[in-house]
Amino acid sequence: MQRPLRSRTACPQSFHGQSGVMQQPAQSSTNFDVIAVVPPGLEDAAAAELSALDAEEVRPLRRAVALRTDLAGFYRLHLQARLPFRFLRQLARFPCADRQALYRGVQDAADWPRWLPPDTSFRVDASGSSRELSHSHYSALQVKNALVDWQRQHWGERSSVDLDDPDLSLHLHLSPGGGPRSKARGEGQAMAVLSLDGGGASLHRRGYRAAMGLAPLKENLAAGLIALSGWDGHVPLCDPLCGSGTLLIEAAAMALGRAPGFWLEADGQSRARPFALQRWPDFDPLLWQQEVTAAQALERRSLADGTPLAPVIGMERDPAVLAQAQANVGAAGLASWINLRQGDGRDFEPPEQAGILVCNPPYGERLGEGEDLEQLYADLGQMLKQRCGGWTLWLLSGNPELTGALKMKASRKVPVSNGGLDCRWLKYEIR
Numbered sequence: 001m002q003r004p005l006r007s008r009t010a011c012p013q014s015f016h017g018q019s020g021v022m023q024q025p026a027q028s029s030t031n032f033d034v035i036a037v038v039p040p041g042l043e044d045a046a047a048a049e050l051s052a053l054d055a056e057e058v059r060p061l062r063r064a065v066a067l068r069t070d071l072a073g074f075y076r077l078h079l080q081a082r083l084p085f086r087f088l089r090q091l092a093r094f095p096c097a098d099r100q101a102l103y104r105g106v107q108d109a110a111d112w113p114r115w116l117p118p119d120t121s122f123r124v125d126a127s128g129s130s131r132e133l134s135h136s137h138y139s140a141l142q143v144k145n146a147l148v149d150w151q152r153q154h155w156g157e158r159s160s161v162d163l164d165d166p167d168l169s170l171h172l173h174l175s176p177g178g179g180p181r182s183k184a185r186g187e188g189q190a191m192a193v194l195s196l197d198g199g200g201a202s203l204h205r206r207g208y209r210a211a212m213g214l215a216p217l218k219e220n221l222a223a224g225l226i227a228l229s230g231w232d233g234h235v236p237l238c239d240p241l242c243g244s245g246t247l248l249i250e251a252a253a254m255a256l257g258r259a260p261g262f263w264l265e266a267d268g269q270s271r272a273r274p275f276a277l278q279r280w281p282d283f284d285p286l287l288w289q290q291e292v293t294a295a296q297a298l299e300r301r302s303l304a305d306g307t308p309l310a311p312v313i314g315m316e317r318d319p320a321v322l323a324q325a326q327a328n329v330g331a332a333g334l335a336s337w338i339n340l341r342q343g344d345g346r347d348f349e350p351p352e353q354a355g356i357l358v359c360n361p362p363y364g365e366r367l368g369e370g371e372d373l374e375q376l377y378a379d380l381g382q383m384l385k386q387r388c389g390g391w392t393l394w395l396l397s398g399n400p401e402l403t404g405a406l407k408m409k410a411s412r413k414v415p416v417s418n419g420g421l422d423c424r425w426l427k428y429e430i431r
């Protein structure tokens, strides 16, 4: 079924050709299944974000969200979704008992003359396993072999594999089957899903962060943490240990409607970043332009209701890291809205209007080893209680003993994973 174009898509002028003749608006295709790969712990927040972007049949899974959308929606998700690492568009789903079934299933999975002619480079990634296919590296090789064998039979030549910048990024996911859910769907057996990765590179790389600070958060995790905090730009947001500024940049970008799929180019213009889906044979440039224009139209210099963005303030003790944060804020085009200062977070003086503090202090795993971190947390706790009454603190903790030194009681604890480390996003109401 064709979905109507959304009202906030491009204005009719954007469909005028150079001749001045009105071209037909691009048409979206039928819906297809997509898996959004998301940071662990952010599945529900990501599901809410993707639903708000008009994805359909949205279902949070483990480290992923299942959804359905059409081509226009798929473009919109790439341009506007802040939380996912990648979107995988399903090509085929088939029973996959063993390696022969995988080989045959892959060859039958798609219209390969269209998707993978020999002058198209590709790569294959694999995740999951089944009883007979327990090594994902081997399963990925089996997919590659099935495809190049098929190509040789049809054309006498094959595509090259390009791990860095392939035209087509294929993803295989294997599930063992036999669980109650798969049985209910009549899938007692192992299943394979073959998909295309629409972004190519991981979507957390927004392009503003040449400088990475020490132990930076990934941009999509930072965006998810801000989403969980509920900050909407109306009250101040401060990070007294801001590192390379990721939390503040993602927060301000969100409040000002800056779509994460855009970056500032050398000429100072904001343009859509390149995505793998633009090299696909069904890429629809008019539809893409429609979504690019719609995403661009969301960008504002104030909040959606016209009020100015409340102060966004960061402090960082290390001058070299502060300089990196400043470079990142500039590269994100947010220097007019984010105020960064050098200093010890323990000396933080909050603005008069109470707001939200976010903080990702060192917790000893990668950063701060050898430092008296317990003392740092104890001092921060004291500073917060003395100066920040009425504020809300959200702190990313990778070490419960250290957070104990704050001597504050968390009112909410959200389990998240930061670069593989089990963490908690802790909420404190400061009295």
Ligand SMILES: C[S@@+](CC[C@H](N)C(=O)[O-])C[C@H]1O[C@@H](n2cnc3c(N)ncnc32)[C@H](O)[C@@H]1O
Pocket: 212, 213, 214, 215, 216, 217, 218, 240, 241, 242, 243, 244, 245, 246, 247, 315, 316, 317, 318, 321, 343, 344, 345, 346, 360, 361, 362, 363, 367, 376
């Ligand atoms: C885990 S990093 C924060 C990373 C940040 N969220 C990002 O994405 O880049 C902790 C930062 O706190 C800074 N820091 C440590 N102690 C501090 C203090 N007392 N005052 C201010 N900054 C401090 C470190 O220099 C480091 O940049």
